[in-house]
Amino acid sequence: MADILFFEKPGCINGEKQKAILRAGGHNLSCVNILSYSWKWEKLLEFVAGKKPVGMMNYTAPVIKNGDIIPERLSFSEAVKMMVADPILIKRPLVEVGDLKIQGFTDARLAPYLGAWDGRDDVVTCPNLKGLSGDEKNERNDDI
Numbered sequence: 001m002a003d004i005l006f007f008e009k010p011g012c013i014n015g016e017k018q019k020a021i022l023r024a025g026g027h028n029l030s031c032v033n034i035l036s037y038s039w040k041w042e043k044l045l046e047f048v049a050g051k052k053p054v055g056m057m058n059y060t061a062p063v064i065k066n067g068d069i070i071p072e073r074l075s076f077s078e079a080v081k082m083m084v085a086d087p088i089l090i091k092r093p094l095v096e097v098g099d100l101k102i103q104g105f106t107d108a109r110l111a112p113y114l115g116a117w118d119g120r121d122d123v124v125t126c127p128n129l130k131g132l133s134g135d136e137k138n139e140r141n142d143d144i
Contacts, residue, residue: 001027003027003028004095004096004097005029005030005095005096006031006093007032007033007037007092008033008034008092008093009034009092010033013126013127014124017121021114021123024116024117034093039087039090040084041080041081041084044080044090047102048080048103051076051103053071053072053074053075053076053078053079056090057069057071057083057089058092059071061086061088061089062088063089064089095110106124
C-alpha cells in the first residue's frame with residue numbers, strides 16, 4: 001500500500017476512473033485540484049522534465065482545441081511557463097508516489113500501483129474529445 005498524491009481536475013470522468021483503479025490497488029489517495037494549486041516552475045518541472053510540449057500539454061484545453069496555442073510550435077520553456085500560468089494546459093493526471101513524479105496514467109513507472117487493472121479499459125482518452133471539452137461544457141453551464 002502506498003500513499004499517493006493525485007493532481008486532478010475534479011469531476012474529470014477519466015480522473016474518477018483512474019482514482020478508482022489506484023484505490024482498488026489498495027492505495028491511499030490525497031487528491032489535489034490541479035487548477036487551483038499554486039504551481040511553481042520547479043514543482044511542475046519535476047513531472048515534465050525531459051518531455052516535449054506535445055507530450056506534456058492537455059489537448060482538450062479549449063485554447064489548444066481551438067488552435068490559439070499549438071504545442072508543436074512551443075519550446076519547452078514556453079510550454080512550462082504557460083502551464084504554470086494556466087494549469088488547464090497541464091496534461092493530467094500528475095501522480096506523486098514517494099520520490100516518483102509521474103505525468104499521465106500510462107507511464108510504466110505507475111504499473112506497480114495499478115493492482116489488477118489490465119489496461120483494457122480506456123481511462124486515458126477523453127470521452128469529450130470529439131465534441132466540447134469538459135472545460136467548455138462547464139463554462140457553458142456556468143453561463144446558463
